[in-house]
Amino acid sequence: MPRFAQLVIGPAGSGKSTYCATMVKHAEAMNRSVQVVNLDPAAEHFDYSVMADIRELIQVDDVMEDDSLRFGPNGGLVFCMEYFANNFDWLEENLGHVEDDYILFDCPGQIELYTHLPVMRQLVEQLQQWEFRVCAVFLVDSQFMVETFKFISGVMAALSAMVSLEIPQVNIMTKMDLLSPKAKKEIEKYLDPDMYSMMEDNSVTIRSKRFKKLTKAICGVIDDYSMVRFLPFDRTDEEGISIVLQHIDFSIQYGEDLEVKEPRENDEDPCSYEEFFETQADS
Ligand SMILES: Nc1nc2c(ncn2[C@@H]2O[C@H](COP(=O)(O)OP(=O)(O)OP(=O)(O)O)[C@@H](O)[C@H]2O)c(=O)[nH]1
């Protein structure tokens, strides 16, 4: 029997820990058991009870205070994650082996972890060896996505994580409840974007010809492969949370023995776990 995992990733402060707490409450209300593992060695507080906490293995403060290491906060965090990667048996002990487990991994917000450091990839491979089906849930703060050039930057970050982790990924715009009605309307175009028209918008703000050309090329690639799409996440909207969870469940085929539920709204062809790898193999 497979086990299921969401790797909750994204830039600092994008709402990962809040997402985990919200998802646990939502799942509880549905009588579903979802557990959370804190993988942020610098975490100070979170609103969920943990199944395992990396701070019991290693803490950033201890690393920074160590005179022989002399790390700052960022180097310290990378050190902690590398230490974690060398001690996956700690995680194995804490996870135990419960069939049908569904676990959220609340990850740190350092973007390097998802772009070029090997730690998260190693974690994915390890989880897969333990028979987890893993989906990455990439969060970005919607307030940083309301302008075209910011949106493109968010898309590139999401794409970079996808390429680096090579697992199904659901991208989410968080904190939708903080947007003004005007910004909410504005953001609709970013939820199902036509990258070419976006590039046209950009021509007003990007004056340099060379940048315009580069933006056009990037938009073209993203559009051609239609790989990056965002779902809205408003922690106060149960219906919206439910849609997000359905997309994620579908991508890891959670509950395939139960009634098969297609994700609703905004979703012509969500990429399932198997389909994702078939697509990878074909390309
Ligand atoms: N209004 C609102 N605030 C949110 C939401 N999600 C997160 N926040 C707030 O945003 C701040 C950061 O949220 P966290 O959940 O700690 O973000 P994080 O990604 O875990 O942060 P790091 O672990 O430091 O990278 C907190 O003050 C949260 O209360 C949301 O959906 N709505």
Ligand SMILES: [Mg+2]
């Ligand atoms: Mg956090």
